[in-house]
Amino acid sequence: MQGILPMESELKEILEKTANTIRQLSFEAVQKANSGHPGLPMGCAELGAYLYGHLLRYNPNNPDWINRDRMVLSAGHGSMWLYSCLHLAGFDLSLEDIKNFRQLHSKTPGHPEYHETPGVEATTGPLGQGVGNAIGQALGLKILEQKFNEEEHQILDAKVVCLAGDGCLMEGVSNEVSSLAGHLCLDNFVLIHDANKITLDGTLDQSSSEDVAARYRAYGFETLKMDGNDLDSIDQVMSHIRENQTRPVYIACHTVIGKGSPNKAGTSKAHGSPLGPDEVKVTKEALGLPEEEFYIPESVKAFFKERQEKQVTLEEEWKKHFKTWQGGHPDLAKEFELMQERTIPTNLEETLNKIEFPNPISGRKASQEVLQVLGSELPFLYGGSADLSGSDCTMMKSYPLIAQNDFKGRNIKYGIREFGMATVASGLFQTHMILPYVGTFFTFSDYLRNALRLACLSGYHVIYQFTHDSVFLGEDGPTHQPVEHLAALRAMPNLHVIRPCDANEVKGAWLAALNYPYPTALVLTRQNLPTLNETARPFNEGVGRGGYILKKESGKCDYCLFATGSEVSLAMDVAAALEKQGKRVRVVSLPCWELFSLQEESYKESVVGGDLGQRVSIEAGVSFGWSRFIGEKGIAIAIDEFGLSAPMSDIANELGFTVDAILNRLLSA
Structure with missing residues (x-):
């Protein structure tokens, strides 16, 4: 040369x-x-x-x-x-x-x-x-x-x-x-x-x-x-x-x-x-x-x-050299092939189901537990964070950091460079041998949005772990509390936005993200959430569907409560309170609107179709977009304003995200 x-x-x-x-x-x-x-x-x-x-x-x-x-x-x-x-x-x-x-x-x-x-x-x-x-x-x-x-x-x-x-x-x-x-x-x-x-x-x-x-x-x-x-x-x-x-x-x-x-x-x-x-x-x-x-x-x-x-x-000569290397290093050659294929093991769901989570547990910490297993199962998975790995829980603890002139690790510290991080992650994917994930707080998705957009346009398989997903992160206040971000990301073509409600749905969210060949945004809580018995179901009957009936009404439905993320357990509590008032209630978990839209019409009709009485959405974000599920006469329990700096419980009381506040609103409607 x-x-x-x-x-x-x-x-x-x-x-x-x-x-x-x-x-x-x-x-x-x-x-x-x-x-x-x-x-x-x-x-x-x-x-x-x-x-x-x-x-x-x-x-x-x-x-x-x-x-x-x-x-x-x-x-x-x-x-x-x-x-x-x-x-x-x-x-x-x-x-x-x-x-x-x-x-x-x-x-x-x-x-x-x-x-x-x-x-x-x-x-x-x-x-x-x-x-x-x-x-x-x-x-x-x-x-x-x-x-x-x-x-x-x-x-x-x-x-x-x-x-x-x-x-x-x-x-x-x-x-x-x-x-x-x-x-x-x-x-x-x-x-x-x-x-x-x-x-x-x-x-x-x-x-x-x-x-x-x-x-x-x-x-x-x-x-x-x-x-x-x-x-x-x-x-x-x-x-x-x-x-x-x-x-x-x-x-x-x-x-x-x-x-x-x-x-x-x-x-x-x-x-x-x-x-x-x-x-x-x-x-x-x-x-x-x-x-x-x-x-x-x-x-x-x-x-x-x-x-x-x-x-x-030149390539033919390289192939001969590569073949010699394969013969001399069969274990490395096998790993090389695994990284090229980036195949997800067929028994991965079974493997993830063996994880034992504390109850309650936050979405971010449940995801970290999943990541520890994925690191050993998927040699092509590489992760990193924009200076928040301890907070967004993106570190694969069994593997070292990538450092100057030392690239043996599987974790990347990107520094406070969210936009840059997302563009580098796209480049990592472009090697065709690495599946990258990156992490930051959900509100900072605005910093990297244009890189995420190009990843969606181009079909890059990159996973984005966004934590601190709502006003309920608390005292940091409205500068750090996302409200419009779910709606903004749901508007982006080719992007799957998944907001799981508990540890079981977090496992399903990762399975969905790994099997979807385009970008996925995992939107996770800072606060602890109860793990619901009702979410313990096979992937293809739960998160894999994008939306599913968590609680079925008995008889003619009076209220249908739609919720995502941390508000699903709240919806279940509201349903229990309504039933004490003699109401028949359905609760639908909708962790991924995009996956739900891909389901066959008969399934979608069975979940959200027909006469469901008063339709109600409960989500700690803007109401924009929920009309597709609740219609013009539906009630959106939402936050169409910026958040507040206060402890989480005070914010919930102030903004009406409590069982009593929602019950009063529904019964007085």
Whole structure:
């Protein structure tokens, strides 16, 4: 992988042609769509040519090869740069796909999307998150390296390269994750900063004057700089990184945005809008490009065809090396296979049912008991918390912490970096060998929400343990008491929100989360809850259904009480009080609305359908959303205001979450 300084003239010539090909494919695709960002693809064309034409190790025929180098475009608005590179490199992305940029159901959406386009390593676009995903991938690879590499067989040694723009490095999330990467000394991570000094709204100096390289030195990165429009400069800086890297690397890559455009290069006019037909014409003339649209020189095609063959051979050679490692280390090879498959044991429910919980027990502590068992059963499960592992109970106690230059552990201390934590967790999942979970207080889900949203959009299997789930956490007060958060998360597509009512439902919640291939939010109490006899039922008759009848009425129903979480036991007490008044009452536990919605219509009708008398929801959160179960005439026992700083019992009395208060409200309605 070593470069020759100066670069070999023949290689340099073909990479220069490649760079101009990337420029032409990019600005023409943007122009054809009449939408997009031509500036970054044109400014970073030499970098793309060098990475995909010389430096990176990949096999376009097998985009998921475990020992490939990863390239993450954090500045996802420059997606045509990545698509052009992937097409030339031989990935399953045709020229027709390039021409269909930003069109309905195309493989070239406006921002790169995981699983939509071969070779795209992460869904990016909201700036800065790609940096976190890339660092998560780098951390995951370090974990796997330390677990499986032997002195005589280094089967894993891939690099993760991330291209970020000025905007990415202004967003706070990139600072969170870069600080963590420097702390952990990730010597397989390279951050390339496209330092073109232009943002969408104007020049960078209108909003920022910091020394970014100095900031990265403070994080613990090695800092370098290069001229991103000069192949010799790129080669001088990057050719030594594979063999000589000892810590994360930051490279200030100085480029001219929109390079080649006579009238828009170096300005914000090249950032977020097509060049325009006239500027396309003069740009082609300035660059010496043919009039033919989407033109790719035959020499460039031949170069990448030869490179593709070499890359395929590279993986075949690695497979032989890997097979030798398997033969010499059968136990490690078996664990490697388990982590690749990430299969949930068929008897896991039976195993979890053997756990003996104290009664009462909080949701968070019940979950911690479950985690201790899951850690031994699932070698691919890795967890972490945003400085709250003692409070959100996310620590797997039998395993050490991951630390600087030490990746043998299974627990990650993310520090007070909720947003960064969630982006790194997505990156850990992207290794295809790790199932990550993360924890924080429920109210702080707001900090990480956009990363959670991208995980849902992309189909990342990540589990989020949110504790201190309501106003009943008490004295910390309304700043820390979630009220609108359940409704907000339930509105997010692909997310399963599970709020278990006791230790039995916590076990079911984890089973549901492990078997659902998209994100799950486990919402757990700080306070102790009684373990109900009525919840001791098989998974597929309880939490696995999303909602179920906890208490059946005898005769015609007068009241149907719907509840989740800590309010389920309250609903049971209210039901008992109503029955003393001669009322017939049904109680329905609804731990996961999303799972319940997936059940067959006949089952849903048997639980929530028909004439159930007065319908009542009881949940310590906003009433928004409950109308689907209780209807317009239903009664919502809810909290449509912010909480209070007081002991839990005082809050319950003040906000009407007691048996007497609810009974009075129902009987007087």
